[in-house]
Amino acid sequence: QSALTQPASVSGSPGQSITISCTGTSSDVGIYNLVSWYQQHPGKAPKLMIFEVSKRPSGVSNRFSGSKSGNTASLTISGLQAEDEADYYCYSYAGSSPRGFGGGTKLTVL
Amino acid sequence: QVQLQESGPGLVKPSQTLSLTCTVSGGSISSGDYYWSWIRQPPGKGLEWIGYIYYSGSTYYNPSLKSRITISVHTSKKQFSLELSSVTAADTAVYYCARESSSSCYFDYWGQGTLVTVSS
Numbered sequence: 001q002s003a004l005t006q007p008a009s010v011s012g013s014p015g016q017s018i019t020i021s022c023t024g025t026s027s028d029v030g031i032y033n034l035v036s037w038y039q040q041h042p043g044k045a046p047k048l049m050i051f052e053v054s055k056r057p058s059g060v061s062n063r064f065s066g067s068k069s070g071n072t073a074s075l076t077i078s079g080l081q082a083e084d085e086a087d088y089y090c091y092s093y094a095g096s097s098p099r100g101f102g103g104g105t106k107l108t109v110l
Numbered sequence: 111q112v113q114l115q116e117s118g119p120g121l122v123k124p125s126q127t128l129s130l131t132c133t134v135s136g137g138s139i140s141s142g143d144y145y146w147s148w149i150r151q152p153p154g155k156g157l158e159w160i161g162y163i164y165y166s167g168s169t170y171y172n173p174s175l176k177s178r179i180t181i182s183v184h185t186s187k188k189q190f191s192l193e194l195s196s197v198t199a200a201d202t203a204v205y206y207c208a209r210e211s212s213s214s215c216y217f218d219y220w221g222q223g224t225l226v227t228v229s230s
Contacts, residue, residue: 036216038157045206045223046157051216089157093215098172101149104156 004029004090004102011108017078020105022090023071027097030071034093037066037075040104041086049088050075077107085109112137114207114221122201122228128194132207132221139188140165145210146190147217148181150203158203162210163190197228 005023012018022035029035033053038046048057050066053073063078073092077084090102118130132146139146145162152158161171163181171179180193194201204225208217 034215038217040157045220046217047220048216048218051211051218052214057218091159091216098159098170099215100159100172101157 006102006105009106020075022073028092028094035073112219116221116224152203
């Protein structure tokens with residue numbers, strides 16, 4: 001199964017920018033541009049924020065952006081707002097290997 | 111607007127089979143553009159991909175659960191289902207159904223989730 005590694009927690013103050021990393025391998029993140037990111041507020045279903053590494057679905061704020069370098073994908077949130085406080089998960093296609101989610105990152109807005 | 115809704119028992123006894131159904135509205139379950147997936151989240155923990163089914167009936171399961179899982183599709187009812195056998199307390203989780211793009215592998219629509227507790 002895909003084993004994507006995320007930091008357990010990140011924090012930032014309102015207005016600042018933060019970046020959440022998602023480290024995979026040359027068999028998933030490193031070779032496929034099929035990384036997606038999800039935001040999950042407590043008690044709610046996850047919400048798609050980024051797909052295909054850097055594309056935003058309609059309705060998602062342009063404060064959210066995605067990128068990739070080597071085996072690591074990143075989600076950047078600029079102009080942090082209180083409503084951005086949530087858990088964030090990455091997900092990647094892994095070819096013939098089973099796909100999977102990262103362990104999740106808790107974002108705290110100070 | 112596509113909507114997905116999980117349904118099924120909220121309490122299952124250990125060693126029994128967990129059965130859930132996801133009903134799709136506002137879109138076609140027979141489209142070749144999507145996989146129909148199950149994902150779960152134990153209380154306080156992260157997301158775990160369970161598996162998916164294609165409209166044709168082909169499936170792909172998480173190897174860690176493969177021996178206990180069956181996912182089926184009922185296109186005429188616009189439903190797909192999950193069966194997980196021989197459950198234990200470790201299977202207690204919120205279970206989500208979701209639609210995954212078959213070409214780009216992202217989940218664009220999710221159900222609200224349903225909590226299934228395994229307890230005697």
